[in-house]
Amino acid sequence: MRIAEIRLTPVAIPDKPLLNCKGVHQPYALRTVIEVICADGTVGLGESYGSIKALEGLRRAAPALVGLDPFHLHALKSRVAAALPEGGGINAKSAVADHKLVDVVTSAFEVPCMDIQGKVLGRPVADLLGGAVRETVPFSAYLFFKFGAHIGQVEDEWGEVLTPDQMVGEARRMVAAHGFKSLKLKGGVLHPDLEIETMLKLREAFPHHPLRIDPNGGWTVETAIYIARKLEGVLEYLEDPVIGMDAMAEVAAATSIPLATNMVVLEFDQIAEAYRKRAVKIVLSDHHYWGGLRASTHLGKVCDVLDMGVSMHSNSHLGITLAAMVHVASATPNLSYDCDTHYPWTGTDVIDEPFAFRDGSLAVPGGPGLGVTLDRTKLGELAAVYEAASIRERDDTAYMKQFDPGYERRVPRW
Incomplete structure (x- = not known):
């Protein structure tokens, strides 16, 4: 062959x-x-x-x-x-x-x-990775602050979400539609005090859902420590609050909240440094850049040896990627946390039978291979x-300038 x-x-x-x-x-x-x-x-x-x-x-x-x-x-x-x-x-x-x-x-x-x-x-791909250890894979609701519409378009079905109360409404809709058992907020957008308020209101509205926030390195060390102290006992984990291994280690030393990352540990040779510096407790894998499906399950084994948690990062994707994610997650024994996914935001797919979440989880696709058909x-x-589109590269900053001509990209922002 x-x-x-x-x-x-x-x-x-x-x-x-x-x-x-x-x-x-x-x-x-x-x-x-x-x-x-x-x-x-x-x-x-x-x-x-x-x-x-x-x-x-x-x-x-x-x-x-x-x-x-x-x-x-x-x-x-x-x-x-x-x-x-x-x-x-x-x-x-x-x-x-x-x-x-x-x-x-x-x-x-x-x-x-x-x-x-x-x-x-x-045989399913999960069998090629050592066999599924779980029949279903849990995912987290991925929450975003958002504008009501794109430039020149009418308001979308989710509407504007720019306040803590609006975010609670978004979370309620997401949970009602898909049954998610945990919630993740994309942070680094509003003033830190407003994002603290958002997490506290989510905790009040969802007292039993594990909560996470990910500002993509959008905070300074001082801001990250301030937020972590305000959210002690509230967060399941804090993802990439700052940029850089040393900065992550400084924040980690100041809080009991575990720090997760998909920004400072992207390759195998970075794991040892993160472990030595106690900068990271949870690594979020992504087969797209970790080198594939087999490498992702190997990452799980390494994290297990080092007593580090492991879960899965997401970017905007279709069902073929989601199928691959589910197979990897099902064959990773020490998958410690619900996986991320942008899939509920996509609204379209290229596979015959798009995925549907049940109680926040997806069943491992049946049939041989990935189990999906184009x-x-x-x-x-x-x-x-x-x-037909003019877009050939992702540029969130350039597009933001169409909403706010005075906008400047600053990381960290707060």
Whole structure:
């Protein structure tokens, strides 16, 4: 069995004007849908970023994979590395953290290869990762402050959410629709005292839901310590309150709240430093930049040895990515916390049967491989949106300037 063809389809998926410390989400999020086709007709599906550098890396590496046995994943990484000798990062200048191109591209092609493996063997991807230890995977409601509408559009179904009380309303709707058992707030947007008030009101409205807040490094060390002390006994964990390993260690030493990260521990060689400095207690994995599905389960093993918690980070994504996330999470014994997902904000998909949360969880997809099937009509529609849209790179700051011409990107902001 050999790879005969690879198809890469960039798509644009509708997004909401969700706020963060760098600005606001644009009308569309960019993704790339990947089809790896074997000579016998077996097709593996994958999904990755749609940014310029990521897409260019996928296109440059794809020809080198023709003729590869999809079971030979070490050779896959070697071929990707050889095709991208200069490596480098993929993220735009407006991003706070960066990811290695070789890791991103390797992961992007590993997923469809494992989808093929599962289809050939008649087994789900979770079995290829050691077997599922849970039949369902819990997720957290991902809450965002937001504008009521994009520039030039009518107000969306969620409306404006710019106050603590409005955020409680958003949380109630999200929980009612999907049954989530934990809540995560994207912070670093409002004044720290307002975000403290928001978390306290969420605690009052949801007394039994674990709570988290993630300002993406939007606070100074002093502000982070101030907020942590106000929220002692309220938060399940505090995610990336500050930027940098040493700054995280300083905050960690000042609070009993565990610190989580997907910004200062992005690669395996950063785990030891985080452990030595006691900067991080929870690592949020993401197969897109940790090097793939197998690397993500390996991360779980490393965290287990070091007595660190592990869960899963999310970016705006479609159902192919979500399927991969569920398989990895199901095969990670020490998954300590509910996973993140943007999926409820997406509103569209390229798979035949979009996912539906039950009590805040998703069942591991049945059937061989990833267990999802491509809807070619939807793929074509979202590809057409990509071609028509002017967006080719995520830039929350530039878009924010259309709402507020005087806006300046500052990280930390508070």
